[in-house]
Amino acid sequence: MTLSVPGLSPLPASDRAKTVMTALADYIAQSGLRPGERLPTERELMQSLAVGRSTVREVIRQFQALGVMESRKGSGTYLLRGISSDTIHMPLSIDAGTLREGLLSTLDIRRGLEAEAGALAALRRSKADLEIIEDRLVAMEKVHLAEGTSGKYDLAFHLSVYDASHNPMFGQLLEQMREAFERFWSKPFDRPDFAGRSFPYHRTLFEAIAAQDAERARRETLTILEIVEEDIREMSQDTAPQSDKVQK
Structure with missing residues (x-):
């Protein structure tokens, strides 16, 4: 069964994690995905981008560290804030009580x-x-x-x-x-x-x-x-x- 996501296509082998970050940011921007909405599953991302599970998970961890995404056990990964393909401009968040x-x-x-x-x-x-x-x-x-x-x-x-x-x-x-x-x-x-x-x-x-x-x-x-x-x-x-x- 094919689980490809429209708007995502297989990536070249070189520098996979960086390329996946850019591709995923492009997808989010172009698909109109909004904060609070769920991203495609790991399996869908793997098949659409033709990359391994470890690469997908590494990228999601990087986005989580930037405060852009949140993984919820048993539910999936959700967008916390909008991003663009120019990942250097993704805002950092500060986790502080006051x-x-x-x-x-x-x-x-x-x-x-x-x-x-x-x-x-x-x-x-x-x-x-x-x-x-x-x-x-x-x-x-x-x-x-x-x-x-x-x-x-x-x-x-x-x-x-x-x-x-x-x-x-x-x-x-x-x-x-x-x-x-x-x-x-x-x-x-x-x-x-x-x-x-x-x-x-x-x-x-x-x-x-x-x-x-x-x-x-x-x-x-x-x-x-x-x-x-x-x-x-x-x-x-x-x-x-x-x-x-x-x-x-």
């Missing part, structure tokens, strides 16, 4: 990425890169001074620093975490005083990049993130229910 824990987890990743991106930007930036970074900084400063918060402008500034590193992987990794990063600017952290203390250090980071001082750029980046962590810890205390504050 917003505070999630933001602090994200911050750990930002330290590793942004400090190195800032240092590389200082070493590799071109004149054109520097102009873009400064334009983004000026726009951020203008909005911050007028409104007190500048979430999307702050993100745009950091994206320009990533671009100036001339390593596309930085930007791609940030895209995976964009949703988590943008939560920094959601309630209860959409207050004018959030990131206010770190705001001046964006200018000094730009100056370090302009001076091609990699170590200073790294230090300025870490200073920004250290202050942001302090703000998160302080503000999460301010917004916690009174019972929680008493317990703490």
